[in-house]
Amino acid sequence: MSLFGFSLKPRKKQTANAAKERLQILLAHERGSNSSGGDYLPQLQRDIIAVIRKYVEVADEEVDIRMERGDDIESLEINIEMPSKPAKAAKA
Template sequence: MFGFSFKPRNKGKSAQTAKERLQILLAHERGGNGSSPDYLPMLQRDILEAIKKHVHVERDAVDIRMERDDELSSLEINIELPGGRTVQSSASS
């Protein structure tokens, strides 16, 4: 009618990209020398910037932790959202 073409947003694409990036980070950490990963502050900053596109959160509202044992590496992300809600995400490989 108006000649506009609306493209549907591919919401799954960004989630899949984030999952792939986390898997790469975990694989990199698994091959590391056991020291604390130096990329966690950068990762926290990038995650915070991505979240801020949708909702205002403070820098200290994002907590990222990495745990590793012989067979499993996990990255836990806790985000305190406005209104007292907390979102928890965990990626394991």
Template sequence: MSLLDFFLKSRKENTAKLAKERLQIIVAHERTSRSGPDYLPQLKQDILDVIRKYVQIDPEQVSVQLDKKGEQLSVLELNIMLSDEKQQNAENSEETKS
């Protein structure tokens, strides 16, 4: 199963429950014995910061999971539900303009 198939499958399940805008980010870091320190916790914050350049994020709508599987694999998972508010405001201001 490809990664895309996996997301399509998980999306189908979620869409049935709730049709909303959503960003899901997975960072998997496979490390070797000579890898430096684990930077995923810092990277998490950096990624949230760059996403804020494009969309408004409500901190309460962000779920973060950081899993370590032994010494060699760290997986960071971010789930961000995006509010419709910004898009609605953008639509309204366009309507006002025209």
């Protein structure tokens, strides 16, 4: 059941610039035909980035966000590129 029509197995070989640590989040929301649900993707996006910051230090300029809206599917891509440093211990 993939909204993105691809397999989970990342096909990418490690990038040349291997020193960087990368985190990519893709989020797709397929609205049901009778769903009158509000538009929560933008706020959900901010919350997800806040959660990520519990684990890795991320500067604003390291975060690239793209959003696409179709008739029934909206999708969000968050790309984070970090100079690889040890991850923080998650704050409680």
